Amino acid sequence: MGDLLIFVNFYLLPGLVLGSIYALGAIGVSLVFGILRFAHFAHGDMMTLGAYLALTVVAVTGANPMLALPLAMIGTAIIALGIDRWFYKPFHDKSTIVLVIASFGIALMLRSLIRVIWGVEIESYSVGISRPLVFFDSLRIAERHIWIIGSTVVLMLIVHWLLTRTRTGKAMRAVSDSPELARLTGIPTERVIKATWMLGAALAAAAGVFVGWDTQLQTTMGWNLLLPIFASAILGGIGRPYGAMAGGMVIGLAEELSTYPWIGTEPLLSPGYKTGIAFAIMVVMLIWRPAGLLRGRVY
């Protein structure tokens, strides 16, 4: 197998898959931060929730995870609305640190609830080994990777359409720009907040399903992805959904490509340090350009 094919099969494609997952999670984190002004630490566990909802659909119907995806997204969006209604909304007029702490609480509650309902065993959507599709004799792509990257592209186009073509989407950008002016303009902030939760949670659920499909389902899967997802949102600029998409892709690719033997024959970075990449990028961005690549808000 040529060097290029090794690069594509084992570094570039996994990087794009990881980037898709980070991007989908980061859009929600960035929107919630932009509109509700707090770091939502339960976002990772919303991803886990989406993944496990899809697991139930897959187990009951025997369907492909792709078919379970829309149901998992809708279910997670509804649960997020409930969480906002009963746990976050009562604190809307409090200082944002109260909401941050509340979201920590929600993260713990969601994870415990998932353990109670689905158990603590490691789960998987499929049994057995699926053979990758082979193109041009040697380009091997797992079918799920095509689905994951393809659906991410579709979801991002939908997000773009929502934010630029629909009234509520434009209002979300307006509230993110200036909440005070939005109120003075007559935009119903509560409705915008609900839309934000639905969109953010649905995308988080999609990211969760993709993680579970690509690897396996564990109750800590979402929590463990929180750091790279926040790093992606910060890299792109807080409150900038397009920045979050780009930031997620950059960090996903950077993590995977950092282990490629760029110099000599040894991996540039030992795979054990892969997760440090996101942290390093976040630290550098916060020092060098805290507003992010797309000039988001600085608090």
Added chain:
Amino acid sequence: MTVLTLRGVTAGYGDDAPILHDVSLDLQPGEVVAIIGPNGAGKSTAMKAVFGLLHLHGGQVWLGDEEITGEPPERVVARGVCFVPQTENVFPNLTVQENLEMGAYILTGPLDDRLDHVYGLFPPLLEKRNQAAGTLSGGQRQMVALGRALMLDPKVLMLDEPTAGLSPAYAQQIFELIGRINGAGTPIMMVEQNARQALSVAHRGYVLVDGRNRHQGTGADLIADPEVARMFLGG
């Protein structure tokens, strides 16, 4: 009938000491009313009191014959009172057209007529309509802010220092537009730093000092008043 009335309003931010003390203002149909006074006199605060953005310790706000004291801003806007704040008065990452559309958020149905009307008042905005509002010059941004407020065809227009930070030429243009908008029948209440010009466009004026009513009268009377002239009009 009076369009907008503030009656004995005492108000401030949160539970802090009030900034306004027993302030009364009114706006009659078809009028332009200017509120002038030194920095920190509570001019902008008086406008915010109409939008429920303050803590009212006392007094009432009436729109026509309906009391709107303490109503949240979105309700007041829905009643047809539109406000252009002094700073941060556009959504910088939205295009010019999206800014205007947000002004009419509460309207359902097509906005083409309203957009045509606003682009008619501010022709320079038409060619920039797909540009982010944050990239415009100060004067054009002020046009976007005014246009956004006019999208609803407001019953009352409230402007907080519409010419602050603008070049004299642009300020002149904004004052002319204010005259035209008012000429079409919209009553306007504005706070202005630029006292002489504001009083010359306004039918009536109020002078606020230390959060209290100090003088009131027609624009011409206030310009002629020696004390007002000495304090705010530069001699």
